[in-house]
Amino acid sequence: MNELSFIFPMSFTDITTEKKTPPNEKYQRIIDAAIRVFSQKGFYNAKVSDVAKVAEVADGTIYLYFKNKDDLLVSIFESSMDYFFQQAKDRMEEGLDPSEKLRRFIELHLDAVQKNQGLAQVLQIELRSSTRFMKEYKAEKFFQYLKLIEEIILEGQARALFKPSISAEIAKRAIFGAIDELALEWVLMKKKRYPVQEAAAQLCEIILSGLAAPVA
Amino acid sequence: MNELSFIFPMSFTDITTEKKTPPNEKYQRIIDAAIRVFSQKGFYNAKVSDVAKVAEVADGTIYLYFKNKDDLLVSIFESSMDYFFQQAKDRMEEGLDPSEKLRRFIELHLDAVQKNQGLAQVLQIELRSSTRFMKEYKAEKFFQYLKLIEEIILEGQARALFKPSISAEIAKRAIFGAIDELALEWVLMKKKRYPVQEAAAQLCEIILSGLAAPVA
Amino acid sequence: MNELSFIFPMSFTDITTEKKTPPNEKYQRIIDAAIRVFSQKGFYNAKVSDVAKVAEVADGTIYLYFKNKDDLLVSIFESSMDYFFQQAKDRMEEGLDPSEKLRRFIELHLDAVQKNQGLAQVLQIELRSSTRFMKEYKAEKFFQYLKLIEEIILEGQARALFKPSISAEIAKRAIFGAIDELALEWVLMKKKRYPVQEAAAQLCEIILSGLAAPVA
Amino acid sequence: MNELSFIFPMSFTDITTEKKTPPNEKYQRIIDAAIRVFSQKGFYNAKVSDVAKVAEVADGTIYLYFKNKDDLLVSIFESSMDYFFQQAKDRMEEGLDPSEKLRRFIELHLDAVQKNQGLAQVLQIELRSSTRFMKEYKAEKFFQYLKLIEEIILEGQARALFKPSISAEIAKRAIFGAIDELALEWVLMKKKRYPVQEAAAQLCEIILSGLAAPVA
């Protein structure tokens, strides 16, 4: 049972399909160990051998499943995003109001963060840290994520529910940034001063009225 | 002429007062070199000797001005923030409308980013990368930054211009996150699709109406 | 075949029991290389990579067997002393005259030095060099060595063969100093002007009559 | 007032004559500082800048008086020995019994050690540490020291007071080693368990009867 499968009952391995090495039990152990170790020590300060130790695997075994240390981080990112998309699809059925969709999206993100704080830290802090990831690595999955927000905004504008003056391209980034920062703060907070849901609600209150078309 | 002095005509050395080693010409050269090198290669991938080379200084000289490689990063952060606060104080005079203050704050941040893209990258990407900075190092200056936003919100609420239901504590984080993400995207964008000012305007449009108290 | 096994036919590994890493072939190669390199260049001037090169091992391999460069020196000392004690026990059977025991002890020490001059240099010169070893590191084994001499003296006094006025505590140091200095000179002598055995005999002549109780 | 001048009222500078730079007040300050620093930290762990700090001189100033760090150590050694010889000449007047001369010699050495423990440590531990000093540097002064002992022994043998079978060449080394070791132990002893004079007396008791020709 890994950290992610705690969020989503369906097996992790079902969605990731690109990997050459079919994710198996040992692959999972390594991913889970990496999440734990990276979130505690930080990616750069974590040793591959630390991950191996936690995963109860030999150092070399990690290289049977991952190309190198970076690949471990990328793999964590990619499979996490796959989960997220799966969930997003489930929760935001067609026909919902764009405002409601956006609310659910925000809630989903923050709920996921709450359920998996170690993972959240890795994705937010460590991933961002590497110039490689931010500049060179085409964060395909990250763009997919942004696209989800963009589509909601565009739909809202098409249905005249959101201000037409808003640039969806820019707004999606601002919204992601806000969610991301709230998530990060909440995760790093030792003594939680408020539940994540509170953060979600507050953010919705600002964003939704911020986007809303003025009533005639 | 260093990167920062490009933003602010007044000398760097005038404001920073805490440093034991009084920032002098060589200190500046090293800071500027570090900003350039860190923003290009990333903090972890940058060698101290790279910084020395760019600064046209011997490796050892860096250690006359900075305790170690980390200290270089922290110093960049701290002096940048000092600049920012100085600027913020100048631009947001007393008596301004809270909405106007917030607009100016956002514009200030994004303008500064535009004027100093290398520095912006370092602060956003590299600083965040280190577990040290995020968890252990008490980012005093960062909290001061957040406090500026918080005070504007509280003032707006006190004057019944902003919704009372908003938690300033949470909102300030959301706003910072939004600014930060827009800044990051803009900086990393190879071919600028829109001016930063456009990002500032868009963000203001969402945030200001999002915070505004409904008209009776 | 290592330097020490030249002195004692029994395997090195048989006696050293405290070491976590069981001395194996590679461990021995490193120890032997270190003795050679340290005796030639001196501990401080020897590079770890020099030792690695002589041992025909990668630099990093040394750190699989030794905590650090200092540990290499300590390990050489400790295992040498273990050998010595083993030998001393064998050569100085119970029932021997204290004078005879002392003679054999001195001969043993100087013979060992002759058989292993590189090691002797390291132990005498390099070990003494480090403030760490002399002041902080409790040279347990060295005190054991001194104790052997002390016991012989005390036995001689108990049997009224040695002067009762002699302080065993002080005498053991003086004797060790004399042996040590003779050993050092002999080792450093390029062209040997006399055999070590001669030095042993001369020292015995002084010490034994110096300790002897006056005949009634 | 330097450490050495505490032992000998005559000025340090009067005897050292080889030095190009005439030893003056600043030269002395540096020597004294070096003795203090080297004895505390050990030669290799002491920084030239430490010595400069203690001497209240700029780093560069040291190089006006000494060729390099090694030269500092050599200079300490040489001038100490000069003092010693001066003293030895004074105390061991012609006409004295060889036994009495040897006793005075041993007492002189140990008294000097007691009066100047920092210096003693430097000479015994640090000097010996460097392969340079032991192997390459022709310790002229050290041989002079040994010669003093040798001459006493030869005189004793010529006058049939000492055993003719003793090799003066070997005995002088043994005696030096014994003195040196007793000195070292005494200096490093935290809580002095006995006065140095006791060590001197004990050593004389062994050595003198050890050398003495048997009475007919």
Place this chain on the structure above:
DNA sequence: TATGAATGAGTGTTCATTCAT
């Protein structure tokens, strides 16, 4: 003489990665 800022060669140690078993 004296200074002390600047230099830059030098090295112990780490750790991602490999590969013989």
Place this chain on the structure above:
DNA sequence: AATGAATGAACACTCATTCAT
């Protein structure tokens, strides 16, 4: 597939020495 001993490139930092002032 799995291991983990071995590798060796890489790098932050130190400090003896110099030299412009």
